[in-house]
Amino acid sequence: MATLYGGSLCVAHAAQSPLEINACELLTPAEISAAIGLPVDNGRRQDEGMSRDGQYSSSCIWMIEPGKAPDATAPARGRRFVILNAMQWPAGRDMARKFLQAFHDSAEKGIIASKPSPRKFGDEALWWGDGLAVRRGDVSFGLSVFMPQRNGVRTSAMEEKLAPHVLRRLDQKSAV
Template sequence: MKRTLAVWISVAIASAAQAAESPPLEINACELLTSAEISAAVGLPVDHGRRQDEGMSRDGQYSSTCFWTIEPGKAPDQNAPARGRRFVILNAQRWPAGRDMAKKFLQAFHESADKGVIANQPQPRKFGDEALWWGDGLAVRKGDVSFGLSVFIPKRDAARTSVLEEKLAPHVLRRLDRQSAI
């Protein structure tokens, strides 16, 4: 009995120490970009963003989404694509440490492009540990965090490019670096 209690206490202490060493999984996408940064990149006013988290998933990752409206007071245009709605969306996932799940997540995009499920677009500039343009935005991996970033500003007959996402990604990465340094 004493031995069982000693083993249980040792396991509890080791688990507590491990939990203290690992960062919390929760991530807040709205803290990774500011309205001012988005406004500077797109050249238009942007609201403060709305957070909508999926929270913890069965595979152990925490998912957070932030949605910023570009020109929030602008009335819808019935003749424009998507009724003229313009927005930025950032979805960030923090994965359990050391399990390469963020890498596997981006690998799924590569596999989908190889199978023709998503458009195979040119690779963007180097961001984080890995990044790829996946048709509707930029997917980036940095350590145990992955994020998808899309800027939606519809224009008639305009080709979709990742220029705005590539302007915003460095801001997200700097904040992730600061969070990991804490």
């Protein structure tokens, strides 16, 4: 997921930029817990900051059941989390749309296993098998709930419960 959402995660302490976005401000632990039915921590911000193509990338990771001990017999040692990657693109360059198009291109090239399927969120959205990718204006975001299942079947249900909260906050920020 990190590759498609902007590369490896690293902490960035960038100067305040008009493009800066904070993924941790787009969802609350209470909203996440209500959507997934389990407690989460307060989230940890991990930004890449400004990229060469002019977008600001911010990520937030919320650990699910943060006090639970790892389970060596479970997939991914039982680690479960919610990750939100938000990208603010320069205005008017259509880069958020190109970001979502990259999922279709990656599926055609076999880089991701599943064909993206459209969803009705924001200006455009798609489920690509591991997460929900959405765009609204010059912002795009990827949202994934990582809860390994024994049968390996993934659905978009939890991400689709969380996406409206993110979109509402984006709309509130753009109205200011």
